[in-house]
Amino acid sequence: MYSSADNSIGEKGATALAEALKINISLQNLTLDKNDIGEKGAVLLVEALKMNTSIQNLNLDKNDIGEKGASALIEALPMHTSLQNLNFEGM
Structure with missing residues (x-):
């Protein structure tokens, strides 16, 4: 598991961000590398991306998204x- 600095958003931050992404229609680039969002955070972000079609570039590098997070991304x-x-x- 990758461990980033204390300023990572973690799963809790990813959850809040996912809620915001459901209504945001202008954000095109989202870089969340090294933020420890985990599997649950990744899955929630992917669910938000199903509603938000403005994102063109997404970086989730080194977030410990695991198999479930990666599978959710691939399916979406x-x-x-x-x-x-x-x-x-x-991952």
Whole structure:
């Protein structure tokens, strides 16, 4: 598991961000690398991305998103046609 600095948003922050992304229609780039969002945070963000079609670039590198988070991302890709770049290296 990757452990980032104390300023990471963690699962709780990812949950709050996911709620905000459901109503945001202008954000195009989201970089959350090294934020310890975990599997649950990743799944919630993916659910929000199903409603938010403005995100074009998403970086979730080194967030310990695990198998469930990665699977959720992969399943959502066909539904999110504006996403151009996705990075979740170092799950």
